[in-house]
Amino acid sequence: xxxxxxxxxxxxxxxxxxxxxxxxxxxxxxxxxxxxxxxxxxxxxxxxxxxxxxxxxxxxxxxxxxxxxxxxxxxxxxxxxxxxxxxxxxxxxxxxxxxxxxxxxxxxxxxxxxxxxxxxxxxxxxxxxxxxxxxxxxxxxxxxxxxxxxxxxxxxxxxxxxxxxxxxxxxxxxxxxxxxxxxxxxxxxxxxxxxxxxxxxxxxxxxxxxxxxxxxxxxxxxxxxxxxxxxxxxxxxxxxxxxxxxxxxxxxxxxxxxxxxxxxxxxxxxxxxxxxxxxxxxxxxxxxxxxxxx
Numbered sequence: 001x002x003x004x005x006x007x008x009x010x011x012x013x014x015x016x017x018x019x020x021x022x023x024x025x026x027x028x029x030x031x032x033x034x035x036x037x038x039x040x041x042x043x044x045x046x047x048x049x050x051x052x053x054x055x056x057x058x059x060x061x062x063x064x065x066x067x068x069x070x071x072x073x074x075x076x077x078x079x080x081x082x083x084x085x086x087x088x089x090x091x092x093x094x095x096x097x098x099x100x101x102x103x104x105x106x107x108x109x110x111x112x113x114x115x116x117x118x119x120x121x122x123x124x125x126x127x128x129x130x131x132x133x134x135x136x137x138x139x140x141x142x143x144x145x146x147x148x149x150x151x152x153x154x155x156x157x158x159x160x161x162x163x164x165x166x167x168x169x170x171x172x173x174x175x176x177x178x179x180x181x182x183x184x185x186x187x188x189x190x191x192x193x194x195x196x197x198x199x200x201x202x203x204x205x206x207x208x209x210x211x212x213x214x215x216x217x218x219x220x221x222x223x224x225x226x227x228x229x230x231x232x233x234x235x236x237x238x239x240x241x242x243x244x245x246x247x248x249x250x251x252x253x254x255x256x257x258x259x260x261x262x263x264x265x266x267x268x269x270x271x272x273x274x275x276x277x278x279x280x281x282x283x284x285x286x287x288x289x290x291x292x293x294x
Contacts, residue, residue, distance in 0.1 A: 007239025010232045011248040017229040018101055019255035023263055024220050025085050026093040030264075032213065035085045036203040038221060040195060041214075042081055045222020047191040050184050057181045059188040068171045072182060075168030077190030077226070083161035091154025092266040094276070097256025098138045099158035100165075101249060102279040105286035106131045107166035115170055120286070127285025134278030141271050179234040183227065246287035250280040 028038050061069045084100050106128050112118045120128060139155040172182055198204055206214060236245040253276045260266035 004239045007236050007245075011236035011240060011245050012251075014229055014232045014236055014245075015248050015251045016255060017224055017232070018249075018252045019097065019259055020220070021225045021229075022084075022088065022093040022096045022100070022252075022256045023259035024217075026088040026096070026260070026264060028217055029085060029089045032208045033206075033217060034203045035082065035089055036198045036201050037206060037209070038085055038217065039078065039082050040198045040204055041218045042221035042226050043077065043187065043191040043195050043198075045218045046077070046187045046226035047222075049223055049227055050187050053180060054184045054188055057184055059185050061175070061177075061185050064171075064175060068175065071168045071171045072175060072177070072185055073189030074193060075164060075171070075186070076182070077186035078194040080161050080165045080168065081226075082194075083157050083164065087154040087157030087161065089154070091151040091158070092260050093264060094253075094257040094260040094266050094268065094272065095138055095151065095155060096158050097253035097260075098135055098276055098279045099155055100162045102253045102276075102283060103131060103135055103159060103162045104166060104169075104249070105246070105283055106135075107163045108169055109286070111163075111166045111170050121288070121291045123290045124286050124288055127282045127287070130282030131279050131286060132282075134275040134280075134282060137275030137278065138272050141275075179230055179237075183230050187226065243288040243291070247284045247289045249287070250283035253279050253283075 025038060029035050061072045064072060084096060087100075088096055105124075109120050109124065109128055113120075139152075139159075175182070177185070209217075233245070236248070257268060257273070257276050261268050
């Protein structure tokens with residue numbers, strides 16, 4: 001079956017942007033930006049860009065439980081980006097690619113099993129096990145061998161952020177909102193609730209940040225990552241289907257590994273390389289792409 005060119009482009013662009021988020025944020029928080037500054041630029045710029053959509057679609061998460069409303073309002077816009085960005089302060093982008101988006105199918109299956117009783121098919125279960133083994137190779141191996149001092153803090157944050165995103169994904173799926181509507185709800189409430197605390201945290205001054213770097217980071221975080229990636233993802237799902245689009249997510253750990261090595265001079269060990277390959281293969285299996293062939 002030939003994949004629609006529009007959907008193929010959208011899926012490839014989406015996973016590339018996800019990898020750019022990891023590499024770009026790692027660079028930012030390792031140089032002249034604080035984590036709070038990065039998140040404030042993401043929320044503030046994304047909020048301004050999507051004001052017309054907010055007025056058109058509305059920003060009230062109607063018909064949701066309290067937990068569901070909180071996850072829809074803060075999960076994707078503030079909690080996940082902040083926790084993963086904080087993790088990138090401690091650990092490489094290549095590790096983040098495996099332990100954040102790479103582990104998402106594993107956490108999502110776990111959360112779905114607990115909340116809805118849904119059980120994964122045999123191909124998905126094999127994929128989830130492969131993901132777990134690959135993640136252990138990337139994270140636990142480094143901790144045991146002391147090859148990345150302090151990186152364990154980042155690993156815990158990556159796993160925590162991925163777990164929270166999985167919870168958000170389940171609530172979003174049950175909400176019935178379109179991706180764009182979910183986006184504007186998250187940006188509105190995330191900005192309203194979190195931006196004041198970020199501004200008053202004492203870690204937002206943009207001292208030493210040039211106007212050029214400020215503009216580039218605002219466009220990267222607030223437009224490319226917070227808005228465009230979700231729009232492209234929605235197009236990919238519409239053109240290719242959810243399972244095939246999810247399978248493209250296997251490229252994110254690979255692209256983060258390549259980007260980290262090329263642009264951040266991150267070390268790529270054989271164990272990490274094998275772990276990334278295992279996670280990528282596991283993501284493809286866990287996407288459900290092969291369920292109907294089992």
